[in-house]
Amino acid sequence: MQLGRTFIPTDREGYLKDLNQWSNEAAEKIAAREGILLTECHWEIITLLRSVHQEYGHTPITRVFIKIMSKRLGKEKGKSLYLLKLFPDSPMRKACKIAGLPKPTNCM
Amino acid sequence: MSNTKSLLIVNRHAPYDGMYAKEAMDAALIGAAFNQKVSVMFMDDGVYQLLREQAPADIRQKNTSLTLPMLDMYDINNVYVERASLQARNLTEENLLIPVQVIDSVQASELLGQQDIILNF
Amino acid sequence: MILHTVNKSPARSNCLKSCLRIAPHGGALMLIEDGVYASVNNTKHSQLIVDALTRMQVFVLEPDIKARGLSGLLIPGVSLVGYPGFVELTQTYDTVQSWY
Numbered sequence: 001m002q003l004g005r006t007f008i009p010t011d012r013e014g015y016l017k018d019l020n021q022w023s024n025e026a027a028e029k030i031a032a033r034e035g036i037l038l039t040e041c042h043w044e045i046i047t048l049l050r051s052v053h054q055e056y057g058h059t060p061i062t063r064v065f066i067k068i069m070s071k072r073l074g075k076e077k078g079k080s081l082y083l084l085k086l087f088p089d090s091p092m093r094k095a096c097k098i099a100g101l102p103k104p105t106n107c108m
Numbered sequence: 109m110s111n112t113k114s115l116l117i118v119n120r121h122a123p124y125d126g127m128y129a130k131e132a133m134d135a136a137l138i139g140a141a142f143n144q145k146v147s148v149m150f151m152d153d154g155v156y157q158l159l160r161e162q163a164p165a166d167i168r169q170k171n172t173s174l175t176l177p178m179l180d181m182y183d184i185n186n187v188y189v190e191r192a193s194l195q196a197r198n199l200t201e202e203n204l205l206i207p208v209q210v211i212d213s214v215q216a217s218e219l220l221g222q223q224d225i226i227l228n229f
Numbered sequence: 230m231i232l233h234t235v236n237k238s239p240a241r242s243n244c245l246k247s248c249l250r251i252a253p254h255g256g257a258l259m260l261i262e263d264g265v266y267a268s269v270n271n272t273k274h275s276q277l278i279v280d281a282l283t284r285m286q287v288f289v290l291e292p293d294i295k296a297r298g299l300s301g302l303l304i305p306g307v308s309l310v311g312y313p314g315f316v317e318l319t320q321t322y323d324t325v326q327s328w329y
Contacts, residue, residue, distance in 0.1 A: 055174065056174050056175050056177065056178050057170055057171060057172070057174040057175050058133075058137070058174070058175045058178055060137075060178065060181060060182075061137075061141045061182075063141075064141075064178075064181050064182055067181060068181065118326075120247070120328075151247065152243060152247050190250075190251075192250055193247075213250045213251050213254060214254045216250075216251045217231075217251045217252070217253075217254035217255055217256065218254070218255075220231055220251065220256075220324065220326055221230070221231055221255055221256075221323065221324070223324060226324060226326055228326070228327055228328075228329065
């Protein structure tokens, strides 16, 4: 993936190979490729997902991530429908990709 | 669904001894993700996995203890530690990162006996 | 009832000791591979099995005994079983717990 003058290696599906190369600009570019224009609500999820990954060394399954959303972002946002609206089709995969995290292996 | 099984994950290895700790944690969380009845037991050097303030960055390892609080998030509430293993290492629950149930050898034996599946790490 | 298997020599690993804290409370012991060294009589570690025998059955895998030339050296009271016997035991007991 070309970002300005830098080339950022990704795998075939578009996940960053080196998580340290992630930046807000990289996130925007990946999102655009997925047909998503990042809003404040998207960023809230991306930031949370990254901090959960940092904190626990693990990307949780959707059900558990929603529980965490509910705790940290408030109950009205802790819903799978909310996540699905922001990241259609496969929310955890898309959110992880945009957040520069590895593809969730246990995605359900 | 009737295909819920009881699954016990037994941890007997120190945290940076190969991949045991990480794989055990993966197995526990995946089991819970598939709605199995998961319990986790730590004994022998496995109890060292639970120590607070691990910082393995300088030995180029991932901090496996970070994932321990995830057990609770996945509703895995049955986390056991064998008392003799703690005592042999001069440890108490105070030294441990997450709340656990300390059990004696008779209870450990009962725990093993109650399981459909036991996975050893 | 649980069948506990131990496959490490007692001189090299704490597997047997750990197993013996738990196994006698409703289980039997099966020594396999280098675990069979624990069943040799009059060694530094023999007492573990001698004590265990007062509380539970102890089986040893005969091919592993033969392979290591241990046939004449065993603690009286341990039961020799072959591969078919081992398989049968795993079916008789509810679960198998392997200590390695």
